[in-house]
Amino acid sequence: MAKSKAKAAAAEPKSKAEKGAESSAKGRAQAAAPKKGKEAWDTGEIGGIVSAVEQMLNEFMSAHVDDDSAMTGRERLRLFGAGVRNYGFIEKAWDIVRENPQFAPSQFDVAQFGADIESFDMFRQLYFLLEKFLQVVNEAMLTRSDALFREALRVYNNLREMSRGRVPGAEPLYRALLQFFRRRRTAEMVEGEEPTIKQLERDFNKLIHGHADGEIEVVSEKPRVSGGVRKVVDKVQTGRAVVKETAQAEIDK
Structure with missing residues (x-):
């Protein structure tokens, strides 16, 4: 009787919850198992390739x-x-001297020329x-960098x-990652740094089209034929004055 009851219990169909638990356990086991195929390249194997290539590079350079x-x-x-x-x-030159050696330059080794071409090939x-x-x-590295960046984005969004x-404690950690998405203007990176010509042109266009507040002041100093200096003060969206002196020739007035 006990054996028949045990067989009957074993023959009973499993519930959906039990099937779901088994499938979840199987999925976790598959994820923990070592991957095959293209995903089987671990850091040790890549490191071996790097060492082999480095050794071949050193041998090639020495030779x-x-x-x-x-x-x-x-x-x-x-x-x-x-x-x-x-x-x-x-x-074409090799074909000519090989088929017509009488037209080769004096003291020209046709055989050596052909050997050099073969080596160059x-x-x-x-x-x-x-x-x-x-x-x-590069393609393999790009796919992995994309996956890593998306994982880092998950950390950032969280x-x-x-x-x-x-x-x-979350605010300072969030700001530490936020700085990678902010574009710092060249003139704002260092206090007192001179603006570049590209920066001045960009600020000038913003002022002309009404996309920025501020002013750009150009002061002409020592207006002579040679050695003239102009002082440019850029106050666009920086909250401070940034001075740039540029040498430029100008006719005396």
């Missing part, structure tokens, strides 16, 4: 880059690049591969609601 002859930007501009047109010119393939790798890493509800 192909001279530490004592680091080029500046101006020196790079003086060098011929290998764009589509330039590379086509190189290949390997550099180009490596460059394109690294460019593709950089693009893939602190904002708690600050509006006057929860003790």
Whole structure:
């Protein structure tokens, strides 16, 4: 009798509440389990890739880059690049001297020229591969940064609601995050900082169109043919005077 009752109890269908509890427990277990596929990349695996790339970079630099002859930007501009047109010119010249060696310059090693082109092709393939790798890493980083920023927004929105509800301690934390959404004007960043030409043009346009209160005062000092100085006082939306002196030539009056 006891066994039959136990079998009958086991055969009874489960209630909706029991099914919901089981599904919730299963969902939590799946979330806690290690993810497979694209999500399986953890910090340790990424760190291994970084170490391997760093090692390859050091080996490449020691083999192909001279530490004592680091080029500046101006020196790079003086060098011929290998764009589509330039590379086509190189290949065409190689085809000509390979098929017509009698037209090669004196003391010109045609075989070495071909070997150098073959080596350069390997550099180009490596460059394109690294460019593709950089693009893939950038896309992966972008998707993760988007997810992280949205999580940070959840923290920000929660602190904002708690600050509006006057929860003790929430106001300073909310303001600490709020400063990242405020655009500080260049002239307001440092007391006494000179306004830039772009800042003056922006303030002038605001005054002309009636979008701001204040004034911009231009005082001409030492109006001479050379070495003239003009003083510009910008009082637009700053609550204080910001002075900028600019040298400018002007005819004597």
